[in-house]
Amino acid sequence: MGLAVRVFLLEDDGYLRRLPLARYERLLRGEARGSLPQYAGKRVRYALVVVDLVDRKPTEIRHLEYSWLSFDSKGRLDRSEKEREARLAMEVFPPVSEEESLQVIDARHRFARKSYDNTYKWKPSPEIQAAIIAATLGQNTA
8 A cells, every 4th residue: 555646737628637746746846857838828727636555556535635837938837936835835824922912813824824725726616526536546437
């Protein structure tokens, strides 16, 4: 038994495209071989799925995440957008303070969470979610 990661890109027309994990990792590292020129200048929805494997076959989905990838003019991940995302992600954590006021509640992290989710997450339709699950688990939907 083990775990595996599956990555799917969702095209504008609803087509679900599997992206090999090695290529996704090259994208994250910013390697030239990791570019996807067909997505140059676009913002693309993707799903990242963590799945249990038994005898190298997917059996159960452990985690499912829906987010966006922003590409630059060369089809590489837009580094400035990733930096903005990382900065906002850090604001999501509640402040660490030894002084807590009972009269003032610091809710900045809650607003940051909402902003982060609105900007960097997406919610699939039931049909898209079913297609991602079927593709992950190797089920034929036809």
